[in-house]
Amino acid sequence: xxxxxxxxxxxxxxxxxxxxxxxxxxxxxxxxxxxxxxxxxxxxxxxxxxxxxxxxxxxxxxxxxxxxxxxxxxxxxxxxxxxxxxxxxxxxxxxxxxxxxxxxxxxxxxxxxxxxxxxxxxxxxxxxxxxxxxxxxxxxxxxxxxxxxxxxxxxxxxxxxxxxxxxxxxxxxxxxxxxxxxxxxxxxxxxxxxxxxxxxxxxxxxxxxxxxxxxxxxxxxxxxxxxxxxxxxxxxxxxxxxxxxxxxxxxxxxxxxxxxxxxxxxxxxxxxxxxxxxxxxxxxxxxxxxxxxxxxxxxxx
Numbered sequence: 001x002x003x004x005x006x007x008x009x010x011x012x013x014x015x016x017x018x019x020x021x022x023x024x025x026x027x028x029x030x031x032x033x034x035x036x037x038x039x040x041x042x043x044x045x046x047x048x049x050x051x052x053x054x055x056x057x058x059x060x061x062x063x064x065x066x067x068x069x070x071x072x073x074x075x076x077x078x079x080x081x082x083x084x085x086x087x088x089x090x091x092x093x094x095x096x097x098x099x100x101x102x103x104x105x106x107x108x109x110x111x112x113x114x115x116x117x118x119x120x121x122x123x124x125x126x127x128x129x130x131x132x133x134x135x136x137x138x139x140x141x142x143x144x145x146x147x148x149x150x151x152x153x154x155x156x157x158x159x160x161x162x163x164x165x166x167x168x169x170x171x172x173x174x175x176x177x178x179x180x181x182x183x184x185x186x187x188x189x190x191x192x193x194x195x196x197x198x199x200x201x202x203x204x205x206x207x208x209x210x211x212x213x214x215x216x217x218x219x220x221x222x223x224x225x226x227x228x229x230x231x232x233x234x235x236x237x238x239x240x241x242x243x244x245x246x247x248x249x250x251x252x253x254x255x256x257x258x259x260x261x262x263x264x265x266x267x268x269x270x271x272x273x274x275x276x277x278x279x280x281x282x283x284x285x286x287x288x289x290x291x292x293x294x295x296x297x298x299x300x301x
Contacts, residue, residue, distance in 0.1 A: 004261045010153050010232075010268045016276035019152070023283045024065040026301045030290065031066070038290035039068035039095045040124065040283075043086060044102040045109065046076035051102050058100070061279055067286060068095060080109045087117045097293055098124035098286035121293055124285040127174065135181050140292075142285055147179040149277025150211060150232045151186065157266050158209075158230060162187035167204055169193045169220060169254070170213035175234055179211050195219070212254035222259020231260055231267040234274050 030036045040062045044055045055071065062069035072086060083101070090099045099122045105111050115123070120130035126144035134141030154161060166188040170176035176192065183190045193203050195214055204210055204224040212220045213234035225231060235254030244250065253270035261267050268274055291298040 004258070008261055008264065008266055010157060010266050010273060012149075012153065012268060012273040012276045015153055015156065016149075016280035019277070019280035019284060020061065020065055023280070023287055026287050026298075027066040029301050030287070030296075034294065034296060036290060036294055036296075037066070037068050037095075038097050038286050039070065039093075040098040040100065040286045041070040041072065041090045041093075041096045042100045042102060043072045043074065043083070043090075045074045045078050045083060046106050048104070051104075055102055058279055058282065061283060062286075065283055067283070070096065076106050078106075078109075080113065083109060083114055084117050087114060091117075091119045091122060096122065097290035098122055098282075100125055100282065122289060124282055124289055126178065126285070132173065132178070135178055138185065142289065143182070144174060144178045145278045145281035145285060146175050146213075146234060146274060147182050148281045148285070150179060150234065150274060151182045152281070153268070153274075153277065154209060154230065154232065155186070161209070164188050164208040165191075165206055166209035166211065167191045167193055167207040168211045168213065169197075169200070169204070170211075170215070170234070172213065175213040179213065179234075183209070183211075200224075210255070214254050216254060217252050218254070218256045220255040220260070222256040222262060225255075225260045225263040227263050228265045229263070231255055231264045232274060233257070233268050233270050236270055236275065 027038060042055055042058050044051055059069050059071045090096050099118050101114055115127045118128060120128045123131055123142050126142040131141035166183045168176050168180045171192055171194045180190050180192045191203055193200055201224045205226055209230050211232045215235060217237035217239050233253035233255040237252050238249050239252055241248045241250040251271050288298045
């Protein structure tokens, strides 16, 4: 990475820190002018190590910006009924404005049923079908955190996105589909591609903006990137790295980073790109949810 000009790198850590500063300022204003403290509840089931780390970061950052942070840790053998009951309890709690159930859940629990139990206005992950529908139809729902973070970084780097050709490689409900919708709302011409797209390289070469969220290490090759394009790499994949020593591994994105960086005008690294923005946008969404639930325009802060 040392040979890549630093002005090409979209620093997600620095950008997320700026977003968190803004959230902290908004929380201070809400407390002072409305006596309102936004509250976020995080529920985790089981002891998945990656989820544990992620939840600890969420809980810590929620408290750091001055919000109420509530953390419920349930055992791996928790029944679906018990988890749904916990979500309903949080739905009814006026001090809680955002509810996040950490995924993945144990195999015996129906994730979709749990997500649908969260009332849409407290669904700060933006996964509820009502929020998906509002996003698809131009309404004001909660927007999934990762695509929201990607859009914020794109607008910060490029300004007005109108008329730009964008490709989203990946079609998940969590990133690919909502990302495409956000780009469409920003007046981009959007192509949704995936692992089975014919002539994927040619599709990518036509794009001014490339968002890779397909979950395959370095699938998008550097020479697919149009000269001067902006690349947002959502992927985070652990691969073997024998060059670092026996049994060692390293993280890579869905894009062949060094080769893509030669051609792109701007690119997010992995790690340190999109990842930090996800939690920052979760905090931002919680403030938005608290405002809407109390009849306050979030834009007025």
